[in-house]
Amino acid sequence: MxxxxxxxxxxxxxxxxxxxxxxxxxxxxxxxxxxxxxxxxxxxxxxxxxxxxxxxSKEEVFHELVLEMGRTTRASVTQAVAGAADRLEAERAGLRAFLSFVEERPALYRIVEEARFVDPDAYRDYFSSFAEAYADQLRAAAGAGEISEGDAEVRAWALMGVAKTLGERFVLWDDTPDLERVVDSAFALIRDGLAPAR
Amino acid sequence: MxxxxxxxxxxxxxxxxxxxxxxxxxxxxxxxxxxxxxxxxxxxxxxxxxxxxxxxSKEEVFHELVLEMGRTTRASVTQAVAGAADRLEAERAGLRAFLSFVEERPALYRIVEEARFVDPDAYRDYFSSFAEAYADQLRAAAGAGEISEGDAEVRAWALMGVAKTLGERFVLWDDTPDLERVVDSAFALIRDGLAPAR
Known part of the structure; x- marks a missing residue:
C-alpha cells in the first residue's frame, strides 16, 4: 500500500x-x-x-488504525503487566487492561474485527504478533515454575480468545460494563480451570 | 425481513x-x-x-445462513456431548465437535463473523442463545459437583471465545489442522487452568 x-x-x-x-x-x-x-x-x-x-486512500487510513490498535493494546497490556509479581498476577492485570482499553476505544475493536474482511493481512499480523509475544511469556513463566507446563502457542490463542470475546460481550454490548466481575470470574477460570476441588 | x-x-x-x-x-x-x-x-x-x-434478497439468504450455522453447530455439539460421562468430558467433546465443524464448513464460520457487520441482530442472537444454553449446562454441572462453582455466564462466553479463536487460528488458517493437539492442549487449560501444581 x-x-x-x-x-x-x-x-x-x-x-x-x-x-x-x-x-x-x-x-x-x-x-x-x-x-x-x-x-x-x-x-x-x-x-x-x-x-x-x-x-x-481510505484503505490506508484503515490499515493505519489496525496498526495503531496493535501498538496501543500491546503498550497498555505491557504497562499493566509490568508491575505484576508473577505470571498469574500478570494474566489478571493484562485481561483487565485489555477490557479497559475496549471500554475506552470501542471503535478500534470493531475496526480490527472488520479488518478480517477489509485488510486480512493486517488482521492476521495483528493477532499473530501479539500471540507470538504472549506465547514467549507463557513459555518463560512455565520454565520459572510460575505456571504449569503446557502448549504455549495454543494457550496464548485460547487466552486471547477469552479476552476478545469477553470484551465484546461484557464491554461493547453492556451499557454499564462491570469489569471487576468479569475479570474476577474469568481470572478464576484461567487460574484454576473448571475441575472440581480434589 | x-x-x-x-x-x-x-x-x-x-x-x-x-x-x-x-x-x-x-x-x-x-x-x-x-x-x-x-x-x-x-x-x-x-x-x-x-x-x-x-x-x-441477498440479505435474506445471508440471514438464513447465520440461522443455519446456529442450528447446525448447536446440533453437532449437542450430539457430541450426549455420550459424555460428565461435564469435563463434555467440554472436551464439545470443543472437538466445534473445531471439526469449522473444518467442514469454513465458509459458515466467516459468514457468522461477517454478520457482526451485515446482520448484527442475527450475530448477537446466534452467540447469545448459544451462551444461554451453555451457561445453563455449566450451572447444572456445578450443582452436581462435576465442575467447580463459578460465574456460569462469564464462563460460557470465555469458553466460547476459546473455541472460536482456536477455530480461526488452528483450523481456518492451517492447511493441515492438527485437531488432536489443539483439543488436548486447550482442554488441559480448561480443566486445570494455568496454576502450577501445588
Missing part, C-alpha cells in the same frame, strides 16, 4: 492525528464501506482536500 | 437447499458485498430468476 511519509511539523502531526481519530469514530460507527472520506474530514472539521495531504 | 415460505415439494426443497449451499460458498469466499446473486445462481447451476422463487 502506497503511503505518505509522516509530516515533519507539529501542526502537521496534529492534523494527521485529528484525521485518524475522526476516521476511528466514523469507520467504527458506520463500517468501512459506508464511511466516506467526506464523513471523515467533516468529523475532523477540516477540508476534504486536507485528507490527501496525509493519506492516499 | 420479508421471507418466502419454504417450498412444499421435494424438488423445491432440494433447489432451495442447493442455492443456500452455493450462497454459503460464494459469500464465504468473496464476502457479502462482493458476492452477487448472479454469482450464487451460477455456482448453483441454476437460472438467475430461480433465486427469487425461494428468496427475496
Amino acid at each position: 502506497r503511503s505518505i511519509p509522516a509530516p515533519k511539523t507539529k501542526r502537521g502531526l496534529a492534523r494527521r492525528a485529528k484525521i485518524l481519530r475522526a476516521a476511528e469514530e466514523v469507520i467504527g460507527q458506520s463500517g468501512f464501506s459506508a464511511a466516506t472520506i467526506a464523513d471523515i474530514t467533516r468529523a475532523a472539521e477540516t477540508a476534504l482536500g486536507t485528507f490527501y495531504i496525509y493519506f492516499t | 420479508r421471507s418466502i415460505p419454504a417450498p412444499k415439494t421435494k424438488r423445491g426443497l432440494a433447489r432451495r437447499a442447493k442455492i443456500l449451499r452455493a450462497a454459503e460458498e460464494v459469500i464465504g469466499q468473496s464476502g457479502f458485498s462482493a458476492a452477487t446473486i448472479a454469482d450464487i445462481t451460477r455456482a448453483a447451476e441454476t437460472a438467475l430468476g430461480t433465486f427469487y422463487i425461494y428468496f427475496t
